[in-house]
Amino acid sequence: TQLLEQSPQFLSIQEGENLTVYCNSSSVFSSLQWYRQEPGEGPVLLVTVVTGGEVKKLKRLTFQFGDARKDSSLHITAAQPGDTGLYLCAGARGQNFVFGPGTRLSVLP
């Protein structure tokens, strides 16, 4: 059983479209992190959300942390081919970080 669920599992869209991916849990997390992983490389941290209801913007990416701190979303505006990758959410759990299974995004030119 996954502690963190992510949806959709796969997403393929055209350049210029908007999209939202989700990270959900039945557990409360003190913070959640979003990473992006490109083929052949390790994940790279995009953002950490801490406060329930918090919204953070990173250029065309908008991250939101749910009020109950059990879920988070990532919205991308006007997606570009460079946004292609595996988007992972992660939360601190005890003595380690647990990761969701990821959303694999493909943005077609």
Place this chain on the structure above:
Amino acid sequence: NAGVMQNPRHLVRRRGQEARLRCSPMKGHSHVYWYRQLPEEGLKFMVYLQKENIIDESGMPKERFSAEFPKEGPSILRIQQVVRGDSAAYFCASSPGAPNLNSPLHFGNGTRLTVT
């Protein structure tokens, strides 16, 4: 300003051989994590170490797998008597402190292990 360094990038082993994966954390980081990733899947936690101590090894199989982070030198993930099911990408990450929002993970580019 070197990031997390993992070597080798690719490792091929025959069934029954040993695999040794190395990870040098970022400068100033004393916390190291090992994760395993299968194709089309997310990251599965294996083990969390601080210098000379294993803090959490709940994700690491009890047979054939071991990890260390000595006082000097890189962290080593060791897999003895490898089997085909061990084929995966193994990622190392480091952080300056214990898991919390002020200590995000910095990942290396992984070691891709192929067992033939």
